[in-house]
Amino acid sequence: MDYSEFDKPKSNCGVFGIAGYPSASLMSYYGLLAQQHRGQEAAGIVTRYQDSQNKKIYFFSKKGLGLVSEIFDNEKIFIEDLKGNAAIGHNRYSTSGSNSFFNVQPFIVKYRDGNIAISHNGNLTNAHILRKKLINEGAIFQTTSDTEIILHLISRSQKKNQIDQIVDALEQIEGAYSLLILTDNYIYACRDPYGIRPLSLGILDNSYVIASETCAFDLINAKYIREINRGEILVIKFMENNSEIIESKFLNNIPEFPKKCIFEFIYFSRPDSIIFNQNVDKVRRQLGKKLAEEYPVDSSSDKKVAVMSVPDSSNTIAIGYQDQLRKMNINSKFEIGLIRSHYIGRTFIQPEIDKRKLGVKIKFNTVKGVLQNRDIVLVDDSIVRGTTSKQLVNLIREANPKMIHLRIASPPIKYPCFYGMDFPTSEELIANKFSGNIEQIEKELEVDSLKYLSYDGMISCTPEKDEKYYCTACFSGKYPIEIPEDIKKNINEE
Numbered sequence: 001m002d003y004s005e006f007d008k009p010k011s012n013c014g015v016f017g018i019a020g021y022p023s024a025s026l027m028s029y030y031g032l033l034a035q036q037h038r039g040q041e042a043a044g045i046v047t048r049y050q051d052s053q054n055k056k057i058y059f060f061s062k063k064g065l066g067l068v069s070e071i072f073d074n075e076k077i078f079i080e081d082l083k084g085n086a087a088i089g090h091n092r093y094s095t096s097g098s099n100s101f102f103n104v105q106p107f108i109v110k111y112r113d114g115n116i117a118i119s120h121n122g123n124l125t126n127a128h129i130l131r132k133k134l135i136n137e138g139a140i141f142q143t144t145s146d147t148e149i150i151l152h153l154i155s156r157s158q159k160k161n162q163i164d165q166i167v168d169a170l171e172q173i174e175g176a177y178s179l180l181i182l183t184d185n186y187i188y189a190c191r192d193p194y195g196i197r198p199l200s201l202g203i204l205d206n207s208y209v210i211a212s213e214t215c216a217f218d219l220i221n222a223k224y225i226r227e228i229n230r231g232e233i234l235v236i237k238f239m240e241n242n243s244e245i246i247e248s249k250f251l252n253n254i255p256e257f258p259k260k261c262i263f264e265f266i267y268f269s270r271p272d273s274i275i276f277n278q279n280v281d282k283v284r285r286q287l288g289k290k291l292a293e294e295y296p297v298d299s300s301s302d303k304k305v306a307v308m309s310v311p312d313s314s315n316t317i318a319i320g321y322q323d324q325l326r327k328m329n330i331n332s333k334f335e336i337g338l339i340r341s342h343y344i345g346r347t348f349i350q351p352e353i354d355k356r357k358l359g360v361k362i363k364f365n366t367v368k369g370v371l372q373n374r375d376i377v378l379v380d381d382s383i384v385r386g387t388t389s390k391q392l393v394n395l396i397r398e399a400n401p402k403m404i405h406l407r408i409a410s411p412p413i414k415y416p417c418f419y420g421m422d423f424p425t426s427e428e429l430i431a432n433k434f435s436g437n438i439e440q441i442e443k444e445l446e447v448d449s450l451k452y453l454s455y456d457g458m459i460s461c462t463p464e465k466d467e468k469y470y471c472t473a474c475f476s477g478k479y480p481i482e483i484p485e486d487i488k489k490n491i492n493e494e
């Protein structure tokens with residue numbers, strides 16, 4: 001677990017699915033392992049198995065709280081407990097519903113057309129309204145998660161065919177969703193009309209695989225094919241050892257432009273993934289370069305400026321930053337000045353602030369010889385509360401650098417996310433605490449200078465270089481999907 005994530009927004013989920021593969025559960029395990037960064041509180045896998053004798057179909061499930069490796073901790077699980085040739089899996093961080101076992105996905109239900117399991121990455125913005133309506137109509141909920149609503153809507157649909165039932169359900173929900181739905185004979189891969197969260201299709205031998213991020217494909221040697229389009233419902237039929245795409249349906253009223261989450265590029269996704277048809281690494285380097293263009297740091301002595309990242313999330317950005325300084329003939333060098341321990345485990349994932357404060361020295365140490373008497377440029381992707389940044393600066397200060405300049409590769413975060421990322425309340429965000437006054441934040445963090453990448457600078461690093469293709473709401477307050485007042489209130493109270 002990355003220490004820096006204590007003071008970062010949490011991605012709520014990662015999903016993985018495989019259709020028509022003999023060891024589907026084992027592949028799903030690897031797929032979830034590769035996407036562990038998208039959710040560390042809980043994980044689960046559901047498999048579909050057909051008995052060769054009586055031809056009956058069974059759904060098996062294993063879920064738990066904790067990291068993927070803690071839940072799936074022995075081989076027997078894959079061979080005996082999770083038999084089957086199709087599977088979906090889920091990594092979870094709770095943004096909707098509490099972190100109880102009942103909310104761990106994939107959820108499974110049985111309805112008139114057989115079994116359904118579902119994995120969801122995102123957040124529904126009309127969940128409260130739909131839940132209330134369903135409860136008034138007599139529905140019984142087993143979880144507090146908005147994902148369960150989708151199952152109710154599918155099951156209550158009056159449409160005859162399963163695909164139409166799913167379309168019917170999706171037409172009623174609003175918000176961000178990248179979904180995998182496993183039924184007796186199909187996997188449905190679905191993405192919301194704005195394409196807020198990523199979802200990609202790949203192939204392993206003759207079997208289709210789907211994942212939030214393509215780093216999951218790399219681990220199992222699957223080949224990336226394409227992104228699931230926004231508003232698309234891709235129907236994958238599976239056989240014993242293979243699968244085929246039999247249909248691709250689209251929802252009505254797909255907006256003209258997508259609203260891809262720009263934060264996926266800045267922080268959430270792994271740099272070795274392709275999301276939104278783009279290498280994350282490429283965008284992150286660009287963010288670093290742009291940041292250096294806007295806010296370079298020159299040396300105050302004959303010693304080279306030490307450019308360093310907060311490992312691991314801002315490594316790539318810091319490389320881009322240093323590349324640009326070099327091009328500008330600034331006397332600087334990329335240095336590994338912070339060493340991160342990778343062996344902390346789950347202890348520090350808990351969202352209580354006291355534990356967060358404890359963390360810094362356990363998680364990071366400085367390389368004193370590198371920092372001493374140098375001008376340091378500490379490059380980070382974002383600042384949320386500022387608590388982590390402050391402790392890191394204090395830690396670096398102990399190594400006696402000459403100056404510490406903090407450079408942030410995104411604009412100040414001022415607004416919460418309602419589309420599947422867990423942000424602290426508006427009041428807790430450091431940019432709001434100091435009413436956006438950068439000098440005051442600089443003082444609070446005790447750095448010699450603090451600079452954030454400009455909004456236009458951030459947009460210029462995206463492939464389209466145009467804000468109309470992106471959700472930027474946490475920076476700009478421009479929410480592409482309207483947020484009902486009661487949801488705003490509810491999220492702030494959670």
Ligand code: SF4
Nearest residue numbers: 261263417471473474
């Ligand atoms: S508000 Fe928009 S840009 Fe910010 S994290 Fe949420 S989806 Fe991404």
